[in-house]
Each structure stands twice: as structure tokens, then as C-alpha cells.
Amino acid sequence: MNSTRITEKNTSELVRKGLKRRYRAERRFRFMGIAALCISVLFLVILFGSIISKGYSAFFQWKVRLNVFVDPARMDVDNLASADYAGAVKAALRREFPEIRKRREKRLLYRIVSIGASYQLRDMVMRDSSIIGSTVSFWAPLDDDVDIYLKGAYGKGSGRLKPLQVRIIEKFRQEGRIKKVFNTTFFTAGDSRDPELAGIRGAVTGSFYTLLVTLLLSFPIGVAAAVYLEEFARPGRWSDIIEVNINNLAAVPSIIFGLLGLAIFLNLFGLPRSSTLVGGLVLTLMTLPTIIIASRAALKSVPPSIREAALGVGASRMQTVFHHVLPLALPGMLTGTIIGMAQALGETAPLPMIGMVAFVADIPHGMTDPSAVLPVQIYLWADSPERAFVEKTSGAIMVLLAFLMAMNGTAVYLRKKFERKW
Amino acid sequence: MTSTQLFITVALLACAGFFLGKKRAAIMRDSSGSHSSPGIRPHSTPVYYGFWVSLWAVIPALLVFVCEFVLKRFGHVPFSFRAGVAWEAVAVTSGIVCVIIAWLRLRPETRARNHIETGMNFLFMACATIAIFTTLGIVLSVIFESIRFFKVIPVQEFLFGLKWSPQVAIRPDQVGSTGAFGSVPVLAGTFLISFIAMAVAAPLGLMSAIYLSEYAGSRLRAWAKPCLEILAGIPTVVYGFFAALVVAPQVKAAGEILGLQVSSESALAAGLVMGIMIIPLVSSLSDDVISAVPQAMRDGSYALGATKAETIKNVVIPAALPGIVGGLLLAVSRAVGETMIVVMAAGLSANLTMNPLKAVTTVTVQIVTLLTGDQEFDSPKTLAAFALGLLLFILTLLMNIIALKIVRKYREQYE
Numbered sequence: 001m002n003s004t005r006i007t008e009k010n011t012s013e014l015v016r017k018g019l020k021r022r023y024r025a026e027r028r029f030r031f032m033g034i035a036a037l038c039i040s041v042l043f044l045v046i047l048f049g050s051i052i053s054k055g056y057s058a059f060f061q062w063k064v065r066l067n068v069f070v071d072p073a074r075m076d077v078d079n080l081a082s083a084d085y086a087g088a089v090k091a092a093l094r095r096e097f098p099e100i101r102k103r104r105e106k107r108l109l110y111r112i113v114s115i116g117a118s119y120q121l122r123d124m125v126m127r128d129s130s131i132i133g134s135t136v137s138f139w140a141p142l143d144d145d146v147d148i149y150l151k152g153a154y155g156k157g158s159g160r161l162k163p164l165q166v167r168i169i170e171k172f173r174q175e176g177r178i179k180k181v182f183n184t185t186f187f188t189a190g191d192s193r194d195p196e197l198a199g200i201r202g203a204v205t206g207s208f209y210t211l212l213v214t215l216l217l218s219f220p221i222g223v224a225a226a227v228y229l230e231e232f233a234r235p236g237r238w239s240d241i242i243e244v245n246i247n248n249l250a251a252v253p254s255i256i257f258g259l260l261g262l263a264i265f266l267n268l269f270g271l272p273r274s275s276t277l278v279g280g281l282v283l284t285l286m287t288l289p290t291i292i293i294a295s296r297a298a299l300k301s302v303p304p305s306i307r308e309a310a311l312g313v314g315a316s317r318m319q320t321v322f323h324h325v326l327p328l329a330l331p332g333m334l335t336g337t338i339i340g341m342a343q344a345l346g347e348t349a350p351l352p353m354i355g356m357v358a359f360v361a362d363i364p365h366g367m368t369d370p371s372a373v374l375p376v377q378i379y380l381w382a383d384s385p386e387r388a389f390v391e392k393t394s395g396a397i398m399v400l401l402a403f404l405m406a407m408n409g410t411a412v413y414l415r416k417k418f419e420r421k422w
Numbered sequence: 423m424t425s426t427q428l429f430i431t432v433a434l435l436a437c438a439g440f441f442l443g444k445k446r447a448a449i450m451r452d453s454s455g456s457h458s459s460p461g462i463r464p465h466s467t468p469v470y471y472g473f474w475v476s477l478w479a480v481i482p483a484l485l486v487f488v489c490e491f492v493l494k495r496f497g498h499v500p501f502s503f504r505a506g507v508a509w510e511a512v513a514v515t516s517g518i519v520c521v522i523i524a525w526l527r528l529r530p531e532t533r534a535r536n537h538i539e540t541g542m543n544f545l546f547m548a549c550a551t552i553a554i555f556t557t558l559g560i561v562l563s564v565i566f567e568s569i570r571f572f573k574v575i576p577v578q579e580f581l582f583g584l585k586w587s588p589q590v591a592i593r594p595d596q597v598g599s600t601g602a603f604g605s606v607p608v609l610a611g612t613f614l615i616s617f618i619a620m621a622v623a624a625p626l627g628l629m630s631a632i633y634l635s636e637y638a639g640s641r642l643r644a645w646a647k648p649c650l651e652i653l654a655g656i657p658t659v660v661y662g663f664f665a666a667l668v669v670a671p672q673v674k675a676a677g678e679i680l681g682l683q684v685s686s687e688s689a690l691a692a693g694l695v696m697g698i699m700i701i702p703l704v705s706s707l708s709d710d711v712i713s714a715v716p717q718a719m720r721d722g723s724y725a726l727g728a729t730k731a732e733t734i735k736n737v738v739i740p741a742a743l744p745g746i747v748g749g750l751l752l753a754v755s756r757a758v759g760e761t762m763i764v765v766m767a768a769g770l771s772a773n774l775t776m777n778p779l780k781a782v783t784t785v786t787v788q789i790v791t792l793l794t795g796d797q798e799f800d801s802p803k804t805l806a807a808f809a810l811g812l813l814l815f816i817l818t819l820l821m822n823i824i825a826l827k828i829v830r831k832y833r834e835q836y837e
Contacts, residue, residue, distance in 0.1 A: 015727070022729055033633025036626045040705075041649050043698045047656070050668045090593045221549045228546035234458035245553040251752065252815065252823040253759025255786050256560055259811045262793065263563030285556050297683050318539040342695070346657030349761035349786070375659040375762075382663045382766060390667065408655060 003413035027345070051401075055394025061183035061196065062150040063139040064113060064172055068092040070132050080126055089140075097168065108165050111319040114141040114196045116185075141185065142178070144195035144388035150178070153387075160387075186395060189363045191372065191380070195388035200396050202363045206276050206371030207345060213280020213367060214287060214344050219337050221284075222291030223326075226333070229292070229389040230299040232322050250289035257286050258353030266354060274370035275353035282350050287340035291310060294336020303422045331418030338411040343406050374400045428510045432517060436476040439521040443475030443528060444468045450530050458576060466535035474534040477541065478524040482516035563813055567799070567808035574802045575603045577613045582606065586772035588792060588803050603806055605813060607772040611782030615693045615764060616757035618778055622697025623757075624750055625784055627704025635703075635704070635712045636734055654702035662766030665695035677779060687769040687781040696763050700753045707752065711745030711832065712738060748828035755821035759814060761786040785814050 069092060074084040074386035090110050094100070098107050124138065125131060142150070145160050146169060153159070158166045172178045189199030199352045225246075233239040261282035271278050310320040341410050351357070356376050364371035372380065374396065381393040447468035454463040490509045572580065583604015619750060630650070634643055671693035671744070677684030684690075704775065715738050723733040769781030792807035799805065 022732070026729045026731040029734070030633075030637060033637055034628050036629030037633050037638075037646055040626055040630055040653065040698075040701050041646065043701075044649055044653050046668075047660075047664055047698075050664065054667075160567070197714070220554060224546045224549035225552065228543075228550040232543060232546060233550070242550050245557050247826060248819065249553055249556055250823060251818065251826075253754065253756075253786070253818055253833075255565070255759065255761045255789055256811055256815050258793075259789070259808060260556070260560045263567065264559050267799070274566055285552075288556070290553065292825055315812050316535065316539060318542055334642065340532075342655065346655075346659070348657065348659040349765075349790075352790050375657055378659050378663065379762065379766065380657075382666060393663060397663060400657065401660070404655060404657070 012162030014129065051394050051397050053400045055391055055396075057153075057188060057392040058395025058398075059183050060151070060180050061185065062142050062147050062178055062180050064142055065137060065177040065179075066092055066113065066117060066140045067135055067137045069095075069127060070121070070134045072133050075125065075132050075245045077129070079131075080129065081122070083122070083125070083126070085121045085190050086115065087217045088121060089113060090115045100164075103162055104157055108162050109168060111143055112146050112165055112168055114143050115194060116141040116197045119197075137165045139179070139181070141196045144386060146390050147196055147257050148391070150180075151391075152385075186392070189361060190363045191377065192361060193359075195384075195386050195392055198389075198392055200374065200377060200399060202360060202398070203372045203374045203377035203396070206279075206364050207373040209276035209364060209367050209371065210279040210283060210344060210373050211341055213277055214283045215337070215341060217280070217284040218287045218291055218340065222288050222337070222340075223333055225288070226299055227321060227326070230296050231317070231325065246289050246292055249285075250293065254286060254347055254349040256350075257282050257354070258350030260285070261350060272368050272370070274358050274360070276364060276371050276373075277367040278354050279356055279371075279373060280367070282354060283327050283344040284345060285352065286347065287344045290340040290343060291333075291337050292369075295329070295333040298332025298336065299325065301332065301422075302328045328420075331414055335411045335415045338407050338414070342407040342411075345407070346375055346400065347405060348379055352379075374403075428483070428513060430512055431510075432479060434477040435514070435517050435521060439474040439476035439479045439525070442472075442521070442525050444472030446525065446528050447471035447534075448525050450528075462530040464530040470527060470534035470538050471532070473538050474520060474532070475524045475528065478495065478520040479517045482520050483513040484523045486516065503814055511752035521611035528751050533757070550587040560815065564808050564812045567805050568812045570799075570810045571802055574699050574805070574807075579603065580605055580808040584774060586788075588788070588806050601802065603802065603809075604811065605785075607774040607815075608783055608785055608788055608810070610774055610776075610786040611689065611768070611772065612758055612786075614776060614778065614782055615689050615768060616754055616782055617688060617697060618693025619696035619757045620698055620750070620754060622694055623704050623753060627701045627753075628699075628708050628746065630701070631705040631708035631712060632734060632739075636738070638661065650702040650705055653698070654706075655701075658699065658760065658762040659766070661695050661699050662762040662764075665691055665763050669695050682779060684779045685769065685781040687767065689768065689782045690778040693765050693778065695767065697759055699760070699763065700757060703756060704749060705755050707721065707749030707829075708742070708746050711742040711749065711829070714745070715741045741784035742831040742832075744828050748825040748832065751821050751825035751828070755825065757819075759818050761790065765790050785810050789814070 008088050008349065065085050066089065068088050073090055074088055076083055078150065093113065094106070097109060099108055118205060119138055120138060121136070124136060141147075146165070148154065149159055149161050149166075150169070161169075169178070169418060186199045188201055189197060190202030192198040229239060231241065233242075261278060265278045265281055266273060271281075306328065307320050310324045311317070351373065355370075357380060358370060358372075359380070360370050360372050362369070378393055378396050378400065381389045381396065423810055445468075447464050447466075447470075448465050451468060469727055486509060492614055511693045536832055580603050583602060584606050585602040585604045586607050587602045589601060630646075634646060638646065645823070665723065670688065673688055673691045674684045674686055677688075681813075719737055719741060720733055723737045728736065764787050771781065772783045772788075775782060789807045789810050792803060792810075797804045
């Protein structure tokens with residue numbers, strides 16, 4: 001009796017003694033948890049911050065006002081497309097700076113204005129040939145090195161620019177002949193070797209066609225497969241095999257699907273390389289598991305009483321599914337499909353295997369045209385040595401992320417709007 | 423006639439068949455009740471007869487298309503069909519003939535709805551089996567090329583060789599590049615980067631999951647979970663860019679401050695960023711299993727006077743451990759198969775090293791570099807990519823199967 005009281009006292013004494021240490025441990029543990037969460041979120045912030053800070057300038061561009069004399073001697077009226085427009089632009093620059101005489105210096109002078117200036121001049125002459133013989137004044141894009149110098153990416157230094165070039169640019173600036181404008185080229189042009197002329201339109205169009213193929217194939221097939229597995233398949237070995245397959249396919253590395261595309265679609269079926277059709281087919285196989293799993297979940301959430309009521313009034317099983325179950329499950333299926341499409345839009349790994357890393361300057365016009373897609377364009381630009389491509393890459397990433405956020409946002413909105421508790 | 427035109431023609435034919443069949447069935451139905459012509463009432467509603475007839479436009483075209491494709495790809499085309507037009511003509515004519523026959527043979531007793539529903543059932547089943555065919559396609563395409571590869575390079579050399587340099591001499595007299603296909607350094611690089619990634623993702627993901635499911639209030643959860651989901655939704659190419667242009671230079675600079683020689687394509691940078699990518703996967707999977715631990719177990723622990731942290735460490739985590747391990751295994755499999763981050767931020771040369779500051783290469787990087795550019799399906803260089811693919815497929819499949827089994831088994835325990 002006495003001894004137990006003593007141990008009781010000792011125990012509570014012991015507990016009390018240890019309490020401080022244990023509460024400290026508790027706080028430490030708690031702090032570790034919140035620190036882990038904060039670090040994860042911090043990574044997100046750093047990621048977005050670095051991409052936006054590098055990429056926002058891609059949406060702007062510096063241009064210079066050129067006064068070019070469209071020399072009739074250079075223009076062959078019968079063959080306007082291949083006249084010497086670059087020569088006309090160079091002559092205009094020479095006239096502005098008559099003091100520059102040395103060949104090497106002249107070359108530096110020419111390099112200030114982008115080759116895009118002569119394309120622009122060509123388009124103007126082709127549109128209206130009456131300007132031949134007169135002097136035209138237009139805003140021309142500057143070379144990529146000049147552009148990033150003006151954007152201040154070099155800080156106080158002049159980067160790859162020579163002092164002479166900096167002097168020329170500053171003279172233009174004093175005359176008010178350069179200005180910063182919204183970079184429409186970035187959205188209207190295809191890929192180019194020259195960063196100042198490169199745009200994402202080709203890649204966005206390619207992504208659009210690829211996603212179109214993916215959507216047209218994976219949505220009906222995915223919904224049909226889900227309906228079969230949920231509503232018609234008898235439980236047994238066969239449906240087990242299918243289910244295990246779907247679950248495993250969802251976890252197979254995406255690059256393996258590229259090998260499949262190369263071996264089956266390109267080598268066996270002989271479909272065109274680099275085309276959006278093959279890209280779409282590969283992405284279809286990749287997104288199918290996502291869509292099937294989401295669609296099955298949507299079908300499962302429709303209560304059995306709906307089916308029983310329909311069957312009770314004499315509908316066939318197919319009629320029950322089509323008239324009653326599918327309409328109720330459709331919002332969930334759509335949500336899953338949008339999420340699957342967002343995955344497909346951001347997927348890159350399988351595409352190099354089917355040739356989708358080729359340099360394609362043209363904007364694709366169909367599903368069999370060679371094309372890049374947005375993530376592949378990002379990969380290609382990220383690999384380019386020109387410094388100006390860094391901001392283009394970040395800009396393209398921002399566009400890609402905007403698309404993804406819009407898609408996922410729509411999915412969340414749809415889920416919220418059509419969510420139904422039975 | 424292009425395939426698009428053929429498609430449109432068949433679609434038009436199917437439409438025509440639909441309306442013809444529907445019309446005929448509607449006439450049959452309307453006349454069945456009247457006294458002047460006492461026929462039998464059609465078995466199904468007119469719509470089904472319409473579909474039934476239009477089906478007969480599509481089936482022959484589909485059959486002809488499949489025949490044409492198989493013959494053109496795998497056999498010799500019969501001489502009379504050499505001309506491109508013949509196939510389309512056959513498809514369209516047989517379609518027209520079939521539609522007319524079906525239309526003429528339409529009787530009130532035809533059980534159109536049952537036919538259509540059986541057909542739909544088969545179609546649905548075919549869609550579901552695509553998953554099986556995909557798996558089969560992956561296995562076959564990888565295995566066939568791998569067998570060709572192993573005919574040139576012995577299996578044991580591939581599995582246990584310590585040197586990887588897939589550049590094969592173009593001319594036989596060329597010096598130096600004989601090509602070596604030992605996968606050990608490539609695998610070692612893969613696991614080094616995956617290990618670094620897991621060293622980042624496992625503690626951060628697990629602790630975030632614990633905090634979110636055990637400590638955080640509903641408001642913080644509502645705010646933090648979507649943040650992690652955004653992290654999961656960012657395309658890997660973006661992570662690759664981040665790794666190559668932001669993290670790698672920082673790691674290099676930090677190493678130089680400490681007086682270390684850091685490669686600009688170090689395994690550390692790629693692994694770090696891959697770890698960030700995997701955090702949401704680890705945290706969402708562990709969150710699921712931690713939430714599945716019954717509240718009664720926690721209450722029991724609290725009743726004995728344990729603090730929250732003690733309860734989590736001694737009761738919740740041990741109870742959730744199998745599920746957590748399964749989740750981590752899934753994350754490793756994801757890291758091993760990850761491509762874009764390592765393609766953009768890791769190196770190309772296969773160094774057999776455990777030093778995270780050096781450049782290493784991975785299985786996925788090698789597959790991409792071997793298969794972009796010129797492919798020659800008779801050189802071991804191209805075929806090696808498929809052998810690596812087979813290795814990667816088997817590795818990830820094993821990890822996934824084990825992980826899914828553990829997770830599922832564990833889930834059943836508490837349900």
C-alpha cells in the first residue's frame with residue numbers, strides 16, 4: 001500500500017520532469033512539419049518567380065525606325081519575291097552612318113538590325129509595288145543581342161555588343177527612333193533560328209492538332225472502356241486482367257510510350273514521322289488510363305437505384321446506361337478528360353522518339369504535317385545556345401502554364417458546379 | 423480519292439442509310455395498327471432500324487480498309503488492286519450494295535435494337551481491351567528489338583559490363599570508338615539521381631503530409647493542398663529548364679564557394695529538382711494512408727498520456743508504414759522513369775561514380791539521345807535504346823506491382 005503510493009508519486013514526478021522535454025519534442029516535430037510544407041511551397045514560389053522574371057520580357061520587343069529607299073535597281077518587277085531587300089536595308093544603314101567605312105565595322109552595323117527587317121520590306125513591296133522608287137519608313141525588329149542589351153539583361157555591360165554598336169544604338173535612342181512594343185511576332189510566327197523572329201504559333205498549332213487527335217480518340221474510347229468495365233463486364237478473370245493492365249499502364253514511364261510509338265506507329269504502320277497524328281496517338285495511349293479511371297469513378301458515384309428504376313420500367317441495359325447513367329456521370333467524365341488533356345499538353349518525353357524534335361519553321365496545316373508542340377518547343381529553345389532564347393523559353397513556359405491553369409481551373413469549376421450528393 | 427473523301431463518302435452513305443431505314447420502319451409502324459393493312463408492329467423503335475441500316479454502310483468500308491492496310495503493309499497487293507482508286511471503289515460499292523440489301527430485307531420482325539446493342543457491347547469490349555493491346559504492344563515492340571540487340575551484344579555484357587559508350591565506328595578501320603554496351607554505369611547514374619531525389623522528396627513530402635493531415639486546420643489544408651497539386655501539375659520540361667538554368671548554376675556556384683569541383687551537369691542539381699517534382703506524389707500518397715489510420719488508435723494513445731508527436735511517431739506512422747513504403751516505392755519508380763529533367767540537366771557521358779557533384783547519365787537520357795537523330799535499325803547503337811527500354815520497363819513494372827500490392831493490402835486491413 002505504502003510502496004504503491006510512493007511509486008505513483010514517483011511516476012507522476014517522473015512524468016512531470018519529462019514533460020518539458022516532451023513538449024519541446026512536440027514543438028520541434030510540429031515545426032519540422034510546417035517547415036517541410038513551407039519549403040515545398042517556397043520551391044513553387046522560386047520556380048514561378050524565376051520563370052516569370054526571366055520570361056516576362058519575351059512579350060516585349062525593341063524596334064527601330066528605318067527609312068529605306070526602295071531602289072528600283074534592286075527590284076526585279078517580275079520576281080519581287082527574291083529581290084535584294086537585305087541590300088536595300090543595308091544601304092539605308094550605310095546612308096545613316098556615312099562615317100563607317102571599314103568592312104568589319106560595316107558588318108557590325110548591319111548586325112544591329114534583324115534579318116526580319118528585309119522580310120518586312122519584302123512583304124510591304126509585295127503588297128503594294130507602287131512604293132518602289134520611294135523611301136519607306138517602318139519599324140523593324142532589332143537583332144536579338146541588341147534587344148536583350150536594351151532590355152537591360154546585361155546590366156551596365158554591353159554583352160556581346162561591340163562599343164561601336166553600342167554607340168550606334170545610343171544614337172538611335174537619342175533620336176527617339178527606337179521603341180519598346182508588344183511582341184506580336186512571338187505569337188504569330190513559327191520557329192526560327194533567329195530569336196527575335198521566333199514565335200510559338202507553330203508549336204501552339206501543333207499542340208492544338210495533337211490534343212485534337214488525343215481528345216477525339218481518348219474520350220470516346222476511355223468512356224466506352226469505363227462503361228464496359230463498370231456496367232457490362234462480368235467480374236472475373238478477364239475484367240481483372242484489363243483492370244490490372246490499366247493500373248499498370250498509368251504508372252509506366254512516359255518514355256516507354258515513345259518506344260511503342262516508334263516501333264508500332266512509325267516502323268510497323270508507316271505513319272508520317274514528326275506528325276501531330278502520331279503524337280496524338282501516342283498521347284492517347286498515355287492518357288487513356290487517366291480517363292478510364294476517372295470515368296469509372298464517375299460511373300460508380302451514380303447510385304444503383306437509378307439503374308434499377310430504369311430497368312424496372314422496361315429499359316434494356318444499354319438504354320439504362322445511355323439514357324440515365326451516362327448523363328449523370330458525364331460531368332465527372334469531362335473533368336477527368338480535361339485533367340488527362342492537361343497532362344497530354346505538358347507531356348514531352350515520348351515525343352522525341354517519334355521525331356517531334358525536328359526544327360519546323362512552318363505552321364502545320366493538318367494532322368500529317370511535321371510539327372513541334374509547345375513543350376517540345378520549350379525543350380528545343382532551352383537547348384539553343386543563343387542567350388535571347390532563354391527569355392523566349394521562359395515566355396513559352398508562361399504560355400504553357402497559362403493554358404494548363406485554364407484547363408485545370410475549368411476542371412475544378414466543372415467539378416464544383418456539377419458535384420452532386422445523392 | 424483521298425482517305426478524307428472516302429471517310430466523308432462513307433459517312434454520307436451511313437446517314438442516307440439511317441434515314442432510309444428509319445423512314446421505312448416508321449411507315450411499317452404507322453401502318454401496323456390501321457385496318458387497311460394489318461401488319462405486325464416493328465420490334466424496335468424506328469431509330470434502331472435507322473442505325474441498323476447505316477451500320478451496313480460502315481462495316482464493309484471498315485473491312486476493306488483493314489484488308490487494304492494489312493495487304494499493303496505485310497503482303498503483296500493483288501495486281502488488279504494496284505491502282506489506288508480500286509480500294510476506295512470497292513469500299514464504297516460494297517457499302518452501297520450492303521445498305522440496299524439491308525434496307526430491302528428490313529422486316530418488322532428484325533430485332534434491330536438487340537442487334538445494335540450486341541454490336542455496341544462488342545465495341546465497348548474492344549475499347550476496354552485496348553489497355554491490354556497497349557501493354558502487349560509495349561512488351562512486343564521492346565522485346566523484338568532487344569532480341570536483335572542481344573544477338574550482337576551478349577546479355578551478360580549488357581547487364582554486367584562496366585563501360586558504356588554507344589558510339590559505334592562508322593567505318594571499320596576507324597580508331598577508338600568500338601562501342602561498349604555495359605549498362606552498369608547508366609543504371610548507377612539513374613539510381614544516384616533517384617536517390618538524391620528521394621532524399622529530398624521523402625522527408626519533405628512525408629512531413630508535409632503529416633502536418634497537413636494531423637496538425638493543419640481546414641483553412642490551411644484548403645490552401646496548401648492546391649499549392650502542392652500545382653507543383654504536381656507543372657510539366658516536367660519546365661522542371662528541366664529550371665534545373666538546367668537556375669539550379670545547376672547555383673549548385674556550381676555554391677560548390678565553388680566551398681572549394682569543390684562541381685560539374686555544370688551535376689547529378690545533384692538534377693536530383694534536387696526531381697525531388698521537388700516528386701514531393702506532391704509522396705505527400706498525397708502518404709496523406710491517404712495516414713488519414714486511413716483509424717481515429718481509435720490515436721485516441722488510445724492520447725488516453726495513455728502521449729503527446730501528439732509521440733502518437734504520430736509511435737502509433738500512426740508504424741500503422742501506416744506499409745502504405746508509406748508502397749507510396750515511396752511508387753515515387754522511386756517515377757524518379758527512375760523521369761525523362762525531361764535529366765535530359766536537360768544531367769550529362770551524357772556514363773561515369774561510374776557515387777559522387778553527386780559529378781555528371782552522370784541515366785537510362786532515359788541514353789534512350790532519348792540514342793533515338794533522336796538518325797536511326798539505323800541494324801546498328802546496335804539504335805537497338806541499345808530498346809534494350810535499355812526493356813530494362814526500364816521491367817524495373818518500373820516490378821516496383822509498381824510491389825508498391826500497388828502493398829498499398830492495396832494495407833488499405834484492406836482498416837476498411
